Amino acid sequence: MPSVADNSERPASLRDAVAALEKASTTPAKQRAVKVTGVVDAICQHAYDHGLDEDTLQTLVQIITRKTDLDQTSVTTLTKNLYPAQYVSEDVVVTIVGALGQGRGKPSLGTQNALVKWLTTVYDIIGDPGALSRLYGVLFGMLDMISIRTSLCHLLSLITRRKHVKPFRIQQLLELSRGLGNEPALQNLLRIYKDYYPDIILGSTATSKNSYPGRPDPEWRARIVAVQEAGARTNESLSEKHNGFRVLRKGPKRSKTSVIPEVHTFHAVETSVTLEGIDTADDFVEKLDRIEFPGQLISFLTDPLLQKYLLLIPSEMASHRIDLWLSTYLEEEYEAARSGMATSEHLTEILEGLYKQTRYTKILLNIALVFLKEYLVVWDGIKDIDAIIGLLSYIPLQPFQDVYATYLGPLERTLAERNPNSFGKLLSFYTDLMCHWMAEATPHPPGKPTPAFSSPHQRALAALVAHISEVSTSLLLSLPLTLNAPLVSSILSFYEVLSSSSKPRTVPILLPSLYLAYLMTHSHSVATISRTCGIYGNYKKAFDSHPKPIGDYYSKDITNAFNMGLRDIFNSLWTFKALVTADEKSYGFFCQPSLRDSLNEYLSDIDHHYGVALAFGLSYNPSISSLAAAAWRSLEEGEIVKNNYDRNLVNWHKGPVSERTLKALNKSGGVEVGWDQYRLHLLEWMADKGCNGFRDFMFATVKNLKG
Incomplete structure (x- = not known):
């Protein structure tokens, strides 16, 4: 980081500082009116904080790359603080390369070496990748300069390609190597040449830790990454891209x-x-x-x-060679695990490599499927879990029963017995598998309406979703509350994706079980209730936009079950019919009428204005009531300011808001707010706070509510 100078000596802006530096570079030190250290510190501080734009960088490089009246300390400080805020232009590269070598107007050898190191460091963010390649001959011709040879070899090692490896250059490198002995950086460059022409360069090149290009200073690298990310002017940085x-x-x-x-x-x-x-x-x-x-x-x-x-360029020969290598290696690892021995430390690298390749091609190699089938039985459920479940998420679409017997069943049993804390990852895996299967599903041909679940692909998807619903319900009912939070989030993420992914003729509308939906709706977490409502809102939109008539595609049992669940959630939050059962209309969350009557009688004894109907509504719901109170307070404050009421005389609302209390409030000197106005405000207020599921559900369910 640049040193700190007296702020009074610093120019007011970067443009003034650069202009002052240009003037100082051509003025002897004794004749300067401004102290150059303050100017340099101002430029370096701006470069450190914000980076240098293309024009400023070009100007500073032009000053550094020529012999000037600036002292060496100032030049060195400037060179160390050349943080580009965007891509490095080809002009800057050409200017630096042109400054290398011997000559009266050239910068000092120390400055030249620092500039070569800077080119090596910013290699990944040079705007034109071929800029240095076109100057390869110039750079190679300077290898006889002792002062910059090490840095130059490192730079040439980065940019060397087959087209650069010429017989005369090979000869020059060999002669230099024989004359200088095993100079590490030179040996590395020779090794690069040997990689391209192993039959021409005989013998072996000595390598050591100093043979390879040194990593840029970690602090410098971290700073330039921060500068470029903050500037948001380029997607590339020095971050190993x-x-x-x-x-x-x-x-x-x-x-x-x-x-x-x-x-x-x-x-x-x-x-x-x-x-x-x-x-x-x-x-x-x-x-x-x-x-x-x-x-x-x-x-x-x-x-x-x-x-x-x-x-x-697919090749049967190439596929055979890859399968042969993988089968040999993976078989050894499986036998080690089966016999109770620890697997090799390289198995992680192989599995992560397979996962990376599978994500790129979206095709899981058959040899990986064969290995996973056997390995899941002996796997400890912990090592390489991310790579293993990642690979399994690319299992090809096929009958669910076959996949469950071969892969999913062993996976669930292993995790349940040996790693119960990973159930959240299991649900995330099922989300990825479902997305992959939906992408592979083939559509029905256009024409006559085809009932949903009539194709093998749609039946496989339905069976997968039914299984996930069953697993989710079982886990929520059996696991302690301490493990429930991440699990609930994973379950909701699955259904958020599923509820928005249906495609007529390809991916049918796949619903969660009502037991799971009701369990989520009565969570103690307002976020969980909101997300559940949002999911049902998505399903409602999917049915509304589906080709009609719906009965030609889905059975009455499916649509009735969805309508029952939708109506139960709506009745509990919006109307005063919570837990009401009605034939072919609502299940009342599977609450027996006798139980509802007992609950209602108990609550009415506490307060004759209270009851089951209110207890589940937006204002009284124990999970939502605190938000409802805050939303009402913001509405009430707004009405008081809007109508210029006297805050000391107005009658403030005391308790949970209901239609009855709002009417009484208006008559007793309070603000005049209608019941619908309050509820719409509450929906929008909660949406602004991140709980947009309530609003989305109501807008999807009540057609004229949004207007």
Whole structure:
């Protein structure tokens, strides 16, 4: 971070500071009217806090890259604080490369070395990826400069591609290597060359931890990421991002412990076209049909470029090679787990690689299905849980009974016995599996209305949702309340997705069981009730927008069950008919009439104005009443201000709001607010606070309410 100078010496703005620095750079120190340290600190502080825009960066680089009257300390401080706020332009790159080398007008060798390191650091955010590639010959020609050779080798290691590896450059590198011995950075660059032409460069190159490009200063990296994210002017930063059209290199530390090799094409000749030589999307498309297969295709588990290549150029031979490698490795891991031994530390890497590849292709390899079928029986339910349930979420759409017997049953039993805290993840897994199956479902052909659940795909989806509803209800009734909160959220997330995903002729409207819906509706959490109402609002919209008549697609049992549940929720929150049962109209939350009468009698004994009907409404509901009170207070305050009432004389509402109390309030000197006005205000007020499910449910249920 830049030093702190006296604020009185600092220019008022960045533009003034840069202008002052330009003037100071051409003025001897004794003739300056302004102290240059204050100007430099002002620029560096702005760069640290907000980053430098393209024009300012270009101006500062032009000052740094020429011999000026500025002292070396100021130049070094400026160089260390060149934080770009956006992409680095090609002009900046050309200016820096042009400043390298020997010459009277060149900057000091220390400054040149710092600039080369800066180019290495900002390599990922250079606007034109080919800017440095076009200057490769210039950079390579400076390898004889001792002062910048190490940094230059690191930069060249990043930008070297097959097109850069020429016989004369190989010869020069070999001569330098023989003359200088095992200089680490030079040996690394030679190793890069050998990766492209292993048959030309004989022998082995010595490597050490100093052979590889050093990581940028962590503080500098963190600062530039923060600057660019705050500026929101670019989606790219120095945060280990990869463009997907370049072979992925993991670095020395990770590659030494990785069982998945990096992409290398062996026995390549000068005319070969390899993945290592691809640098951009245009380059990949242009050479797609001429690219040779790399040596070990299992690298596709982690390399995005190889994944794209195998997806666009499918090969039976390549698939066979991958299956052979995976089957051999995974069989060893399964046998170790089956015999009670610990699995290899590399199994995590393989499973995460498989999951990454599956997310990209949306296709689960058959060898992974075979392994999971056997491994789930001996799995401990903890190790690699995210990768395993992630892979299972891509099981192809098929009859539910087959999937349950082979995969889902063993998964549930393992988690229940060995990792009961993971039930929230189980519901999230079912959400992902359902989304995958819905994406794979094939639609009915257009024409005559086809009843829902008439196709195998729709029956499989219905069976999956019915099972999830059963599992959710069972878990909520059996688990202690301490584990319920994340589980309830996962269940609600599942139905929020499901209620908004129906597609006529493809994905039918799939409802939760009424027992589960009623359980959620009577939760002690207002967020849970709100989300449940929102889910039923989504279902109501789905039925309203479905092709008519509904009876041609869904049986009367399904529509009646939905209407019963909808009416029960509506009656409890909006009208005074909570727990009322009526034939083919409402179940009353499965409450027996005799029980409702007893409850009503008990509540009326407490207060003759009170009863079961009010107890479940918005104003009196124990989970919602505090919000209702706050909403009423905001409405009452607004009415007092609007009508200019005397706050000391107005009659304030004392208790829960009802239609009766509002009429009495108006007659006794209180604000004049209608019952419907209050309820609409309450719905909107709760929606503003995040509980929009109540409003969405009422607007979907009562057609003229929104207007």
